[in-house]
Amino acid sequence: MDQINENQIKEAYITLPKGYIANGVHAGLKPNGNPDLAFIASKTPANVAGVYTSNLVKGHSLTRSISIIRSQKTVRGIVINSGNANACVGEDGEKDAEEMAKCAASVIGAESKDILTASTGVIGSRLPLDKLTAAIPDLVKNASSSEECGHLAERAIMTTDTQPKEVAATVNIFGKEITIAGIAKGSGMIHPNLATMISVFTTDANISQDVLQSMISANVKDTYNRVSVDGDTSVCDMVVILANGATETPEIKAGSEEYDVFKEAFHALCIDLAKMIASDGEGASKLVEVEVNGAKTSNDAYLCVLSICRSPLCKTAIFGQDANCGRFITALGYSGADIDPNKISMFLSGLPVYEKGVALPFDEDVAKEKLSEHDILIRIELNDGEYNDRMWTCDFTYDYVKINASYRS
Amino acid sequence: MDQINENQIKEAYITLPKGYIANGVHAGLKPNGNPDLAFIASKTPANVAGVYTSNLVKGHSLTRSISIIRSQKTVRGIVINSGNANACVGEDGEKDAEEMAKCAASVIGAESKDILTASTGVIGSRLPLDKLTAAIPDLVKNASSSEECGHLAERAIMTTDTQPKEVAATVNIFGKEITIAGIAKGSGMIHPNLATMISVFTTDANISQDVLQSMISANVKDTYNRVSVDGDTSVCDMVVILANGATETPEIKAGSEEYDVFKEAFHALCIDLAKMIASDGEGASKLVEVEVNGAKTSNDAYLCVLSICRSPLCKTAIFGQDANCGRFITALGYSGADIDPNKISMFLSGLPVYEKGVALPFDEDVAKEKLSEHDILIRIELNDGEYNDRMWTCDFTYDYVKINASYRS
Numbered sequence: 098m099d100q101i102n103e104n105q106i107k108e109a110y111i112t113l114p115k116g117y118i119a120n121g122v123h124a125g126l127k128p129n130g131n132p133d134l135a136f137i138a139s140k141t142p143a144n145v146a147g148v149y150t151s152n153l154v155k156g157h158s159l160t161r162s163i164s165i166i167r168s169q170k171t172v173r174g175i176v177i178n179s180g181n182a183n184a185c186v187g188e189d190g191e192k193d194a195e196e197m198a199k200c201a202a203s204v205i206g207a208e209s210k211d212i213l214t215a216s217t218g219v220i221g222s223r224l225p226l227d228k229l230t231a232a233i234p235d236l237v238k239n240a241s242s243s244e245e246c247g248h249l250a251e252r253a254i255m256t257t258d259t260q261p262k263e264v265a266a267t268v269n270i271f272g273k274e275i276t277i278a279g280i281a282k283g284s285g286m287i288h289p290n291l292a293t294m295i296s297v298f299t300t301d302a303n304i305s306q307d308v309l310q311s312m313i314s315a316n317v318k319d320t321y322n323r324v325s326v327d328g329d330t331s332v333c334d335m336v337v338i339l340a341n342g343a344t345e346t347p348e349i350k351a352g353s354e355e356y357d358v359f360k361e362a363f364h365a366l367c368i369d370l371a372k373m374i375a376s377d378g379e380g381a382s383k384l385v386e387v388e389v390n391g392a393k394t395s396n397d398a399y400l401c402v403l404s405i406c407r408s409p410l411c412k413t414a415i416f417g418q419d420a421n422c423g424r425f426i427t428a429l430g431y432s433g434a435d436i437d438p439n440k441i442s443m444f445l446s447g448l449p450v451y452e453k454g455v456a457l458p459f460d461e462d463v464a465k466e467k468l469s470e471h472d473i474l475i476r477i478e479l480n481d482g483e484y485n486d487r488m489w490t491c492d493f494t495y496d497y498v499k500i501n502a503s504y505r506s
Numbered sequence: 507m508d509q510i511n512e513n514q515i516k517e518a519y520i521t522l523p524k525g526y527i528a529n530g531v532h533a534g535l536k537p538n539g540n541p542d543l544a545f546i547a548s549k550t551p552a553n554v555a556g557v558y559t560s561n562l563v564k565g566h567s568l569t570r571s572i573s574i575i576r577s578q579k580t581v582r583g584i585v586i587n588s589g590n591a592n593a594c595v596g597e598d599g600e601k602d603a604e605e606m607a608k609c610a611a612s613v614i615g616a617e618s619k620d621i622l623t624a625s626t627g628v629i630g631s632r633l634p635l636d637k638l639t640a641a642i643p644d645l646v647k648n649a650s651s652s653e654e655c656g657h658l659a660e661r662a663i664m665t666t667d668t669q670p671k672e673v674a675a676t677v678n679i680f681g682k683e684i685t686i687a688g689i690a691k692g693s694g695m696i697h698p699n700l701a702t703m704i705s706v707f708t709t710d711a712n713i714s715q716d717v718l719q720s721m722i723s724a725n726v727k728d729t730y731n732r733v734s735v736d737g738d739t740s741v742c743d744m745v746v747i748l749a750n751g752a753t754e755t756p757e758i759k760a761g762s763e764e765y766d767v768f769k770e771a772f773h774a775l776c777i778d779l780a781k782m783i784a785s786d787g788e789g790a791s792k793l794v795e796v797e798v799n800g801a802k803t804s805n806d807a808y809l810c811v812l813s814i815c816r817s818p819l820c821k822t823a824i825f826g827q828d829a830n831c832g833r834f835i836t837a838l839g840y841s842g843a844d845i846d847p848n849k850i851s852m853f854l855s856g857l858p859v860y861e862k863g864v865a866l867p868f869d870e871d872v873a874k875e876k877l878s879e880h881d882i883l884i885r886i887e888l889n890d891g892e893y894n895d896r897m898w899t900c901d902f903t904y905d906y907v908k909i910n911a912s913y914r915s
Binding site: 150186414426427438493 | 559560561562563564591593594595596628629630631816818819822823825826828830831832833835836838839840845847860863864865902903904906907908910911
């Protein structure tokens with residue numbers, strides 16, 4: 098189940114690549130006093146690329162960032178606040194995002210258009226701009242490349258995440274050591290109303306915006322777009338990567354051997370963060386990988402993994418450590434995928450529980466033991482074609498309901 | 507919110523229409539000793555029509571019934587067991603369903619093909635046929651038109667339903683009183699793994715199979731197909747209607763005034779049962795009606811109501827009595843419907859909370875009070891076209907997780 102990433106750095110933080118600074122402070126948005134405002138920047142202009150939520154409703158901080166990335170090749174950095182989404186508040190929201198960026202930009206002598214913005218939290222409440230603009234000058238002034246500041250930036254974007262999510266890897270390209278680092282916030286908020294995911298990557302690689310963009314777009318398909326916590330797609334989701342070329346190598350060109358090495362390392366980091374997000378989903382007690390093989394088309398395979406990962410009945414069964422294979426077969430049956438029910442087989446963390454359309458007798462104690470593990474692998478063999486897919490989710494617990502039923506204030 | 511049905515009978519049971527008998531007994535499938543085996547039949551051959559789950563995986567008792575209804579115009583009745591779904595067990599499952607029917611048919615001197623079958627419960631476990639065939643002779647022999655026997659049949663199809671679901675209405679057609687009665691089981695099982703819905707209607711109207719079929723197919727669209735408890739579509743769902751013509755009127759022809767009267771009464775009963783199913787959903791504490799108006803197409807309207815009704819975040823917010831309009835707007839945004847986020851308005855049981863893409867300030871106490879009611883109405887105005895839809899669901903509670911995380915045995 099684990100992705101092997103031999104280049105991975107154990108003690109990861111976002112300022113590991115050369116030429117980056119970061120910081121995180123408490124600006125007063127989170128009632129518990131935790132950091133809620135992050136700044137991540139390159140010392141020099143960095144090529145930038147991103148992918149964004151497919152929700153038609155988009156937060157104002159996000160739409161501002163999308164428009165910047167689409168109209169210019171480089172940025173200097175990003176300001177991110179947690180605790181308030183800056184969405185669905187009208188023109189004020191646009192102005193507030195611009196104001197946040199302007200405030201940060203002025204401290205480093207940049208233009209506001211060189212600072213991206215992201216906000217995560219309750220929708221429909223205006224940002225407390227006074228608190229943000231009061232905190233931003235010191236946030237930016239005190240930003241540094243230190244490990245401590247790197248970790249603070251991650252802590253400041255966390256919401257109901259119970260674990261920080263920081264990864265990094267080094268690869269050798271053109272005889273030099275190139276570093277990629279990434280952070281993410283997962284599924285949950287102090288004022289929970291999003292399955293929000295925000296992720297920022299930094300690298301000192303020399304790689305153009307176009308190549309970065311095609312790499313990140315291709316990479317999210319089987320990483321970030323294969324995580325489901327509760328099937329709700331937030332209005333603020335964003336993954337961005339900054340590449341400042343600080344290692345001073347020749348450019349990594351698309352299709353080159355160097356590109357493959359770089360892309361592979363980046364992909365492994367995306368997988369790691371995606372799994373961390375699923376594993377730390379709201380109320381989660383288990384990480385569940387759903388693997389579907391042998392579909393007629395890639396879309397059929399996708400519909401199958403998606404259906405199981407969205408099914409409350411499958412996810413409560415896993416929480417209850419109940420080897421109830423009928424729920425999984427049912428989810429496949431209504432997935433919309435073109436499948437033959439009589440060809441389906443299923444394995445529960447290796448244990449065969451269903452074969453060619455018929456439930457198998459199995460040792461309930463063995464099944465229970467497998468389901469008592471933290472990592473669960475649901476493997477479905479459709480035996481009907483060549484296409485495969487896999488997705489990560491978590492179980493559905495009392496704590497999910499508790500977290501999400503609590504009042505906003 | 508309530509559908510007015512002036513013809514409705516308060517003390518309803520399935521044997522109210524002329525010429526029907528029913529019964530329910532404990533055959534030994536439910537550990538708690540409650541009735542788990544039902545028999546409902548007409549004294550004479552009755553025209554029959556039905557609608558069935560769209561799940562590609564279908565239970566053996568169900569596929570047997572579908573094939574009978576497609577190949578013959580009339581049946582005598584139906585045997586239904588709860589506690590065990592008879593699905594995904596291979597050829598044995600087909601034989602077991604046939605055996606149940608044969609056993610019941612022999613008692614009333616009918617052929618097995620005149621008895622439909624339905625089973626609801628855990629998937630992948632073979633029916634305890636010995637228990638069923640031991641109980642069926644007395645079940646059928648003692649079936650009667652009495653109110654007590656009618657109620658017993660309903661109790662025998664219930665699983666984790668907390669309330670029996672029985673409706674009936676009379677209409678005056680051709681100068682005679684015609685009665686329609688219906689029962690349903692809702693979302694939950696002793697061995698919970700389906701959001702199973704089974705519903706049976708009886709009527710003494712004189713109406714052909716073809717007309718019955720087109721009526722029931724049209725009727726489920728905005729009744730049974732507009733109920734979501736958790737988004738999981740069972741493999742055993744079925745709604746059937748028997749019409750034995752016992753009132754001895756001329757035939758009710760499609761397109762006639764009599765047909766409209768009959769159809770309207772049937773439709774109102776379907777709505778009543780659909781709402782009972784939503785209201786008594788697993789762990790539910792509230793009945794939620796989601797109404798979406800002003801969509802560009804009927805499919806857009808449907809995608810919007812469906813998305814909200816499937817969203818765990820919307821449903822936990824209602825459980826938590828949290829007027830978190832952002833979650834509902836988010837669900838619209840990722841619904842797949844072609845909508846303009848800047849035109850959306852939202853009302854929470856009448857309270858305006860969102861207007862033309864911007865969250866409104868509102869009195870939290872008033873919102874809280876509205877959300878403390880049992881019946882909640884979420885009204886969305888898309889202001890973008892002429893199409894409307896509505897759907898019923900329930901809230902998402904600790905008890906839902908509790909019921910569905912419990913081990914099968």
